[in-house]
Structure formats: structure tokens, C-alpha cells
Amino acid sequence: MTSASIPRLARGCRLREDADQGWVLLIPEGVLRLSGPGPHILRRCDGSRTFGEIVTELAQEFNDAETARVEAETNAFLNRLIERRIVVVE
Amino acid sequence: MRPQALIAEITHRCPLHCVYCSNPLAMRPRGEEMPAGSWEHLFREAAELGVLHLHLTGGEPALRPDLEELVRAGRAANLYVNLITSGIGVSEQRMDALIEAGLDHLQLSFQDAQEAPANEYAGARAHARKLALAEVVRGRQVGFTMNAVVHRQNLDRLEGIIAMAEQLGVDRLEIANVQYYGWALENRDRMMPTRRQMEACVESVRNHQERLKGRLRIDFVPPDYYARYPKACMGGWGRSLMVVDPAGWVLPCHAARVIPDLAFENAQSRQLRAIWEESSAFQRFRGEEWMPEPCRSCDRRHEDFGGCRCQAMLLTGNASATDPVCSLAPDRGLVDAVVERVNAAPADTPGWVYRIDPV
Numbered sequence: 001m002t003s004a005s006i007p008r009l010a011r012g013c014r015l016r017e018d019a020d021q022g023w024v025l026l027i028p029e030g031v032l033r034l035s036g037p038g039p040h041i042l043r044r045c046d047g048s049r050t051f052g053e054i055v056t057e058l059a060q061e062f063n064d065a066e067t068a069r070v071e072a073e074t075n076a077f078l079n080r081l082i083e084r085r086i087v088v089v090e
Numbered sequence: 091m092r093p094q095a096l097i098a099e100i101t102h103r104c105p106l107h108c109v110y111c112s113n114p115l116a117m118r119p120r121g122e123e124m125p126a127g128s129w130e131h132l133f134r135e136a137a138e139l140g141v142l143h144l145h146l147t148g149g150e151p152a153l154r155p156d157l158e159e160l161v162r163a164g165r166a167a168n169l170y171v172n173l174i175t176s177g178i179g180v181s182e183q184r185m186d187a188l189i190e191a192g193l194d195h196l197q198l199s200f201q202d203a204q205e206a207p208a209n210e211y212a213g214a215r216a217h218a219r220k221l222a223l224a225e226v227v228r229g230r231q232v233g234f235t236m237n238a239v240v241h242r243q244n245l246d247r248l249e250g251i252i253a254m255a256e257q258l259g260v261d262r263l264e265i266a267n268v269q270y271y272g273w274a275l276e277n278r279d280r281m282m283p284t285r286r287q288m289e290a291c292v293e294s295v296r297n298h299q300e301r302l303k304g305r306l307r308i309d310f311v312p313p314d315y316y317a318r319y320p321k322a323c324m325g326g327w328g329r330s331l332m333v334v335d336p337a338g339w340v341l342p343c344h345a346a347r348v349i350p351d352l353a354f355e356n357a358q359s360r361q362l363r364a365i366w367e368e369s370s371a372f373q374r375f376r377g378e379e380w381m382p383e384p385c386r387s388c389d390r391r392h393e394d395f396g397g398c399r400c401q402a403m404l405l406t407g408n409a410s411a412t413d414p415v416c417s418l419a420p421d422r423g424l425v426d427a428v429v430e431r432v433n434a435a436p437a438d439t440p441g442w443v444y445r446i447d448p449v
Contacts, residue, residue, distance in 0.1 A: 014194060018168065021142075024142060028233050028235055029143075031142050
């Protein structure tokens with residue numbers, strides 16, 4: 001993924017938050033329960049932000065965390081979901 | 091323990107007559123089908139119980155004119171709504187209405203990549219209409235899975251089935267070997283793959299999964315008669331799924347009625363939570379108390395939960411037996427005999443037993 005890539009949730013995949021079950025990613029035939037930075041990343045994969053913008057926002061949200069580290073972790077997280085066709089890149 | 095998914099069989103009626111239909115042999119007639127209001131109440135109860143996924147299935151769910159209403163009710167209850175359909179009865183306009191109502195995902199069944207055999211297995215001229223619907227879905231904002239049931243008669247065309255999924259632009263392809271319950275059991279000797287076919291299809295699917303990674307997800311259901319260990323049927327009895335039939339009867343599995351001494355309860359006369367937590371049908375095979383040896387002391391009991399209760403019933407006559415597909419099962423010989431027979435004999439035994447419609 002480059003900083004200009006626009007990752008978004010694939011059709012048929014939906015992020016849901018509720019008081020009872022927390023953040024869950026609903027996918028065909030399954031559920032991924034999210035914790036840590038996962039929901040913060042996926043909330044931003046809405047088709048309007050580039051990967052670069054997502055990383056910048058995350059670094060700010062996590063108290064100016066080191067951008068290179070945020071970028072590497074976000075990239076790894078999204079790539080796992082891209083392989084499973086839960087996230088697609090434009 | 092709370093259920094993750096509700097499988098709602100909103101009708102047993104169907105314009106297709108598939109030779110491997112998973113509906114029970116004894117189906118609910120139209121007059122017993124619950125009205126939309128009862129389903130809507132049930133969806134809310136399911137969501138309160140922790141259910142996340144709603145699978146609307148049948149029969150053919152699109153035969154119900156209130157399908158859009160049911161989709162809307164599922165979404166209103168904050169559920170992920172999946173429609174499992176043959177595609178018959180879903181026009182372009184209706185597809186848009188279903189998406190507008192909040193449909194998350196569509197699972198469209200195909201019987202083959204070629205029209206003539208596809209229509210033969212479906213017992214209906216359905217293939218061309220499925221292709222037409224797939225073209226409609228291609229550009230729409232709804233998840234799209236193609237489901238292909240495979241068996242001895244069509245496994246040699248598996249490459250064509252995978253190529254078709256690619257051409258249709260689906261997000262996900264489910265290649266499911268026939269499971270032998272209900273109608274499929276009636277046709278077992280015609281459908282059971284040979285060992286050669288089974289090995290070829292496992293290899294082929296693995297290669298295509300790797301090739302298509304990130305573009306098209308392929309999920310695979312292997313033929314369990316060839317397995318060493320049983321499948322974790324329904325993710326374990328009463329652990330994560332429940333099925334509600336058209337008349338509101340709540341079952342731990344589609345096929346559970348083949349087990350004669352289970353007492354089922356109806357969602358119209360009792361709260362869903364109470365049925366899930368307390369009904370004797372759900373309690374019967376929960377946990378490990380019911381397990382015989384070799385399951386009881388087996389390390390795999392937390393993975394496969396002893397396999398499938400309905401398969402144990404159908405093949406051994408005892409629903410509490412170890413699933414006979416397990417290589418450790420005392421009754422494995424019953425499965426081996428079937429496997430030997432189909433590998434020795436040509437598949438051209440007399441005609442299909444087609445699924446009939448409820449009367």
C-alpha cells in the first residue's frame with residue numbers, strides 16, 4: 001500500500017459497535033471481534049481517506065505516536081484483511 | 091454461551107427441486123408459515139440474546155412477498171442480514187428494494203457452470219435466470235457470494251465453476267460438497283465423489299485459493315465421508331447457531347427432526363432466550379455429558395464436539411453415537427462400506443429423487 005492508496009471495507013463487510021459486544025466486524029459467515037487499534041483503523045477506511053491520511057490521524061489520536069511505527073502496524077493489519085477480502089484498495 | 095447466528099427458514103416452498111436440498115423430508119406447508127410480525131418480534135429477541143447474523147433462507151425466501159419487510163426488520167434489530175437464494179423471484183427492481191431495505195449480503199446458489207446439468211440437478215430451468223441476477227448484483231453495493239454444491243456428477247467441471255465465479259465478479263465462492271441428510275441422502279450413491287475426484291478437488295481448490303487471494307475468497311466444505319475426523323457440525327450443538335423453521339419451531343440444526351426423541355419448542359409460545367437456554371432439545375447434546383467413548387476422553391472433543399448428531403442418527407440409529415465418519419468411531423465401517431461401494435461402481439444408477447414442495 002502506498003500513502004495514496006484508499007483502503008475501504010469491502011461490500012458485505014460492516015463495522016458495528018454496541019454497548020454489549022463492543023466493536024465487531026461483521027463479514028459474510030463470520031464475526032471478527034476487534035480490540036486495540038483495529039476499530040480506530042477501520043472506522044477511517046470509509047473510502048474518503050488515503051492510507052497516508054489514516055496514518056497521520058492515528059498518530060495524532062495515539063498521542064503523537066511515532067509515525068513510522070503506526071504506518072507499519074496499520075499496513076500489516078490492513079494487509080491481513082486485504083488477503084481475506086475484507087478490505088479492498090482503490 | 092450465546093448464539094451468534096439465527097438461520098430463519100421463512101418458507102419451505104421453492105420453485106427448485108434440488109436433489110441435495112437440505113430441507114427436511116417433511117416440510118411445513120404454506121398455511122403454517124409465520125407472518126412477518128412474528129418474525130420481526132423474533133429478530134428483536136435474537137438480537138437481545140446476542141445474535142449478530144441473520145440468514146434468511148428457505149425453501150426460496152423470495153417466494154414471500156414480505157421479504158423486503160423482513161430484511162428491513164432484521165436491519166432495524168441491528169443484525170447483519172444475509173439472503174440465501176436461488177435467485178428465482180429476485181428481479182432487478184426487487185434487488186434494489188432489498189438493498190434499500192438494508193440487505194448486507196446475498197448468497198446465490200449455482201448447481202453447475204453448464205446450463206443443462208445445472209438445470210438437471212435443480213429440477214428446474216433456473217440457470218439462465220441466476221446468471222441474469224448475478225449481472226445485476228455485480229455493480230450493486232451488497233456483498234456477493236456464489237455458492238456451488240459439488241458432487242460426483244459435477245466435480246469434473248470444478249475448474250469451470252471457479253472460472254464462472256471469477257467472471258461473475260463475486261466477492262466470495264463457497265464450494266460445498268454435498269452433506270448427506272434429507273434429500274441428499276436419498277441420492278447418496280449418485281452424488282458421493284470418488285476418491286480420485288475428492289483428491290483432485292482438494293488440490294485444485296488449494297491452488298485457486300492461493301492464486302485468487304485478495305480478489306476472490308474461496309471457502310471449501312470437504313466431503314466428510316472421506317475425512318479422518320468429523321466436522322464441528324453447527325459449531326457444536328447449541329453453541330452458536332439456531333434454526334427457526336417456517337412455523338416458528340426452534341431447532342439446534344436444520345436436520346434435527348431426524349432425531350426422534352427430541353422435544354422442540356415454538357418461538358410463538360415461549361421467549362427465544364428461554365428456548366435457547368433451557369429447552370431440552372438444545373440441552374440434550376450440549377457440553378460433554380452425553381458423549382460416549384471414544385469422544386469422552388478424546389483430545390479433539392473441544393474442536394469437533396463429537397461431530398454431527400443427525401449423521402450419527404441417520405447412519406447408526408443412535409443420535410448419541412460418535413459421528414461414524416470419525417476414523418476412531420466404532421461404526422466407521424458403515425461409512426467405509428459406502429465409500430468402497432461408490433468407488434467400485436459406476437454412478438449411473440437409476441434416476442434422481444427430486445425434492446418435492448410442501449403440500
